[in-house]
Structure formats: structure tokens, C-alpha cells
Amino acid sequence: MIALKSLRNRSSNLSPKFPFVEQRRWKKAVDSAQTRLENRTRDHQLDKLATKLRTLRTILNTHRLMSTRKRGPFVSVQIMSRWKNILGLNITMGNFLHKYPHVFHLFTHPLNKNLCCRFTPKMENLINEEVDVIRRCESDAVIRIKKLLLMSKSGTLHVHALRLIRTELGLPEDFRDSILGKYGNDFRLVDLEIVELVNSDKNLGDALVEKWRENEYREKWLSEFETNFAFPINFPTGFKIERGFREKLKNWQRLPYVKPYEGKENVVRVRTCGGFERFEKRAVAVVHELLSLTVEKRVEVERLSHFRKDFAMEVNVRELLLKHPGIFYISTKGGTQTVFLREAYSRGCLIEPNPIYVVRRKMLDLVLLGCRNTKELKHLEEIKQESDNLIGKIGDGGTRGGDWVVPIFEPLKKDNLDDNLD
Structure with a gap:
């Protein structure tokens, strides 16, 4: 109390010429790339497209993981559930697969009775069609790489940089051998990871x-x-x-x-x-x-x-x-x-x-169907199942050969049944 009174007396004895003023510093708003990104005017159409493309990218990555398993055309859902973190999913793998019946076909394994998955023939055909279109448009891919090398200040580019935008440029997965190695009159590999332009075409300079x-x-x-x-x-x-x-x-x-x-x-x-x-x-x-x-x-x-x-x-x-x-x-x-x-x-x-975009758009449209028009899928499954059962019975002389047949898809081989299951 004594210290408080002395402090009050000191404050009362202060000269009015020097009043106590609290100084405040106002921080200037930071004009950074992050603030500009948050405050920009959004294009909702392109934002929706980016969200849809992320789903398609996840599906194609799933196909890539399934294709690495060379012992059969299908994978058990139990194994696929381990890929959740790799694919960056925020839902379970089972829920993800059920959301796109036009892309994934789920069926029960005839022996182990567990749930398995494989891509539908329609989606598989589109993926193969994209590979074929990219091969047919090989000359356009060569021109794109040439133009990128012409923009380089040294006439060289890192192969790793091209590999990062391989999908965007419409290049095949093995473009290092199928394009850079094939067209030796146009490209030359330096230190195996740097590509150099050999002949510059003046007509490509616009x-x-x-x-x-x-x-x-x-x-x-x-x-x-x-x-x-x-x-x-x-x-x-x-x-x-x-x-x-x-x-x-x-x-x-x-x-x-x-x-x-x-x-x-x-x-x-x-x-x-x-x-x-x-x-x-x-x-x-x-x-x-x-x-x-x-x-x-x-x-x-x-x-x-x-x-x-x-x-x-x-x-x-x-x-x-x-x-x-x-x-x-x-x-x-x-x-x-x-x-x-x-x-x-x-x-x-x-x-x-362009042809590559058209095929990829067909894939996206198939993904966007979601769970719609599934009656058509069921009808096709029933027709395929009847034909497979008939073929199985004829092949086994009237025995239950059709029990080995998975609907829609090719008959499973007994040697590969256990290779895809854990």
C-alpha cells in the first residue's frame, strides 16, 4: 500500500507539459504472394475442373499401382487399403471404390470369398486408347520438346524436368528411349540426364x-x-x-x-x-x-x-x-x-x-458419372455372366465350369488365384 501511494504521488507531481502518451506502431499489410493468392478473384469453373482432375489423377495412380502387380488382373481390397496414404485419400479405400462403379468393378473371389477389385473394361479401354493416341502423336511431342529446347538459353534441358511434366506434354512413359533416343538427329543426351538440341529449326521460332x-x-x-x-x-x-x-x-x-x-x-x-x-x-x-x-x-x-x-x-x-x-x-x-x-x-x-485431351476428357466424364446409370452396368454383367457360364459348361462337358468365371471379365486361372490375395 505504501508503494502504491508513493507511485500515485509521483504521477500527480508530473508536469502537464510532458503528458504520458502510449505509442502504437501500426504494421503495414504485407503484400506477399500468399496474401495475393488468398485475396484473388476466383474462377469457379476452373476450380471445379481442378477438383475433378484430382479425382481422375488418384484413379490413374490406383491403376498404376495395380499394374505393378503382374500376377493377375485384379487385386484384393484388403491389399488396396494399404495404398490409402500413398494415394492421399481422406476416406477408406472401400468407400472410394464404391463411389465410382463405372471405373472399378468389385466382386467376390470364387475361392477365398473375399472382396476383390479390377478396372471395368470401359475404363481399361480408355487407358489403353490414351497410350495409343500418345504413340500416334509422337511427331507433335518431338516438336514440343524442340520448342522447349529453343527457349533454353543454353539449348539444353534436364531430363528430370521433362519427366515432371511428361503427362502435360503428352509424352510416353519411356520418352527417354522412345523419343530422345530414337530421334538422334534432333536430340543428344549429355551425361545421360541432360538433353541437348542438335538441329535448330527456324520455322519453330514463332x-x-x-x-x-x-x-x-x-x-x-x-x-x-x-x-x-x-x-x-x-x-x-x-x-x-x-x-x-x-x-x-x-x-x-x-x-x-x-x-x-x-x-x-x-x-x-x-x-x-x-x-x-x-x-x-x-x-x-x-x-x-x-x-x-x-x-x-x-x-x-x-x-x-x-x-x-x-x-x-x-x-x-x-x-x-x-x-x-x-x-x-x-x-x-x-x-x-x-x-x-x-x-x-x-x-x-x-x-x-486435341486427340489426347479428348481421351482424357472421356475418362473424366466416366468418373463424373459416379453412381448414375448403374442399371446399364448390371444389365451388362448379367449378359456377360450368362455367356461365361455357358462357355464354362461347354468347356467342361456340362460340369460347373461357370463357377470359376468372374462376371464381365476373363476366366480366372487357378495358378494365379492365390497370388493376388494376402
């Missing part, structure tokens, strides 16, 4: 955006000054345009830059001589061209970082993409950050489809 610029120049009668360095801009619905934004965008569209296939020796000099905006715009052009070369005009943001040094774009790729919401859109749905080329999509579909 970016795909140049076609759009020619159409803008001819159809809209715009001047060359307006279209020579411009990009197609398509903002998502609900995008708020602030004061002065249109003027900044107009000046940025007119800003010259070193194009992806031109003057790679001048890229570093442009950056060091105060031309950072032009250097950054070239990075936009490189990412735009890379996305244009992909089959579905999209790629994971994380995988773009593997091309930064080879393409001489020493910038934060995610911040660069978020700076230009009219050109790129980053979706965080589906467990990964995926960047889409906005001009290539309309209502969640690719405007200019």
Missing part, C-alpha cells in the same frame, strides 16, 4: 501467341504498336478494376521485351540495364509459351520452378503469375497449385481440343 496477334491486327484493324507485344487478356467474372489499372495494363501491353525464341544473350543485359519490367514480361511470355505447348494448357506451379534457370527467368514464378490474373489463373483446389492458361478455357473446357 510463339503460339503470334497467331493471336496476327488475328488482332487483321480483324480488329489495330496498329502494330498496339499488338506487337500484347497478350490476350481475359479477367474472371467479378474481377474488380481499380482506378488507373486500365492505363497501367495498356502501357504494359505496349512494353517491348525479348521474345522467348529470340536474343537469349540479351536477356541478362536487359535486366541489369534497368529493364526489369521488360525482363519480367519476357518471363510472362516464356510461361505463356510453355503452357501453350502443354496438352491441356495447365501445369503445376511447383514444377515450373525446375525451368527457371534454363529459361533465364530468375523471378518468383508464383508472384509473377498472380500479377497477371487476366493471363494466368492459379487454382488451389485438388491438393496442388495448378496454373491454367485463361485464354484456352471456356466454361471449364478446352476451346481447341
Whole structure:
């Protein structure tokens, strides 16, 4: 109490000229890539597509795991339940398999009476069709790799970087041997993990955006000054345009830059001589061209970082993409950050489809059926079961050979029955 009274007396004796003022420091809002990502205007169509593609990717990974088991065309659900963490599922494997009856066929094993799974013939045919289409489009894949090597400042790329976006580029799994090794006149492997361009084709030196610029120049009668360095801009619905934004965008569209296939020796000099905006715009052009070369005009943001040094774009790729919401859109749905080329999509579909995209879209449509139209599946199962039973009886002279037949699928061999069961 005595100490408290003395403290009050001291505070009362303070001079009014020096009042006690509490100082507060207001922190400035951090304008980082993460805050921009959270506050961006969302494109719900592309977000829905990213979520659906994640499901398809999980199903294809399941097929890849099943194909590694070479001792039969089916796997027990008990074994598949161990793959839950590998596939990143947040539900049980049994519930996941039951959600897609047009993709997975569940049946009871005739001997062990446990639940087994294999892919339906329709889904299996689509997976095989994709492999065949990729083989037929081999020449297009060669052109894509050539153009990527032409954008590289040294004319080389790491094979690992190409392997990461193999699916996006429409390359076969064995592209290192079937494409890089096969076309020795175009590619050369250095140290086994670096591919180098042997012959550069001048006809491939034009970016795909140049076609759009020619159409803008001819159809809209715009001047060359307006279209020579411009990009197609398509903002998502609900995008708020602030004061002065249109003027900044107009000046940025007119800003010259070193194009992806031109003057790679001048890229570093442009950056060091105060031309950072032009250097950054070239990075936009490189990412735009890379996305244009992909089959579905999209790629994971994380995988773009593997091309930064080879393409001489020493910038934060995610911040660069978020700076230009009219050109790129980053979706965080589906467990990964995926960047889409906005001009290539309309209502969640690719405007200019290609054969590989068409097959993958058929797979996605089959997945999206869910549990609908299952009556047709049951009808087909009954027909196949009757035919298999008839074949089994004829083969065994009227005995119960049909009991060994699993509906819809080929007869199981006795030698392989126990190999797929644990």
C-alpha cells in the first residue's frame, strides 16, 4: 500500500507539459504472394475442373499401382487399403471404390470369398486408347520438346524436368528411349540426364501467341504498336478494376521485351540495364509459351520452378503469375497449385481440343458419372455372366465350369488365384 501511494504521488507531481502518451506502431499489410493468392478473384469453373482432375489423377495412380502387380488382373481390397496414404485419400479405400462403379468393378473371389477389385473394361479401354493416341502423336511431342529446347538459353534441358511434366506434354512413359533416343538427329543426351538440341529449326521460332496477334491486327484493324507485344487478356467474372489499372495494363501491353525464341544473350543485359519490367514480361511470355505447348494448357506451379534457370527467368514464378490474373489463373483446389492458361478455357473446357485431351476428357466424364446409370452396368454383367457360364459348361462337358468365371471379365486361372490375395 505504501508503494502504491508513493507511485500515485509521483504521477500527480508530473508536469502537464510532458503528458504520458502510449505509442502504437501500426504494421503495414504485407503484400506477399500468399496474401495475393488468398485475396484473388476466383474462377469457379476452373476450380471445379481442378477438383475433378484430382479425382481422375488418384484413379490413374490406383491403376498404376495395380499394374505393378503382374500376377493377375485384379487385386484384393484388403491389399488396396494399404495404398490409402500413398494415394492421399481422406476416406477408406472401400468407400472410394464404391463411389465410382463405372471405373472399378468389385466382386467376390470364387475361392477365398473375399472382396476383390479390377478396372471395368470401359475404363481399361480408355487407358489403353490414351497410350495409343500418345504413340500416334509422337511427331507433335518431338516438336514440343524442340520448342522447349529453343527457349533454353543454353539449348539444353534436364531430363528430370521433362519427366515432371511428361503427362502435360503428352509424352510416353519411356520418352527417354522412345523419343530422345530414337530421334538422334534432333536430340543428344549429355551425361545421360541432360538433353541437348542438335538441329535448330527456324520455322519453330514463332510463339503460339503470334497467331493471336496476327488475328488482332487483321480483324480488329489495330496498329502494330498496339499488338506487337500484347497478350490476350481475359479477367474472371467479378474481377474488380481499380482506378488507373486500365492505363497501367495498356502501357504494359505496349512494353517491348525479348521474345522467348529470340536474343537469349540479351536477356541478362536487359535486366541489369534497368529493364526489369521488360525482363519480367519476357518471363510472362516464356510461361505463356510453355503452357501453350502443354496438352491441356495447365501445369503445376511447383514444377515450373525446375525451368527457371534454363529459361533465364530468375523471378518468383508464383508472384509473377498472380500479377497477371487476366493471363494466368492459379487454382488451389485438388491438393496442388495448378496454373491454367485463361485464354484456352471456356466454361471449364478446352476451346481447341486435341486427340489426347479428348481421351482424357472421356475418362473424366466416366468418373463424373459416379453412381448414375448403374442399371446399364448390371444389365451388362448379367449378359456377360450368362455367356461365361455357358462357355464354362461347354468347356467342361456340362460340369460347373461357370463357377470359376468372374462376371464381365476373363476366366480366372487357378495358378494365379492365390497370388493376388494376402
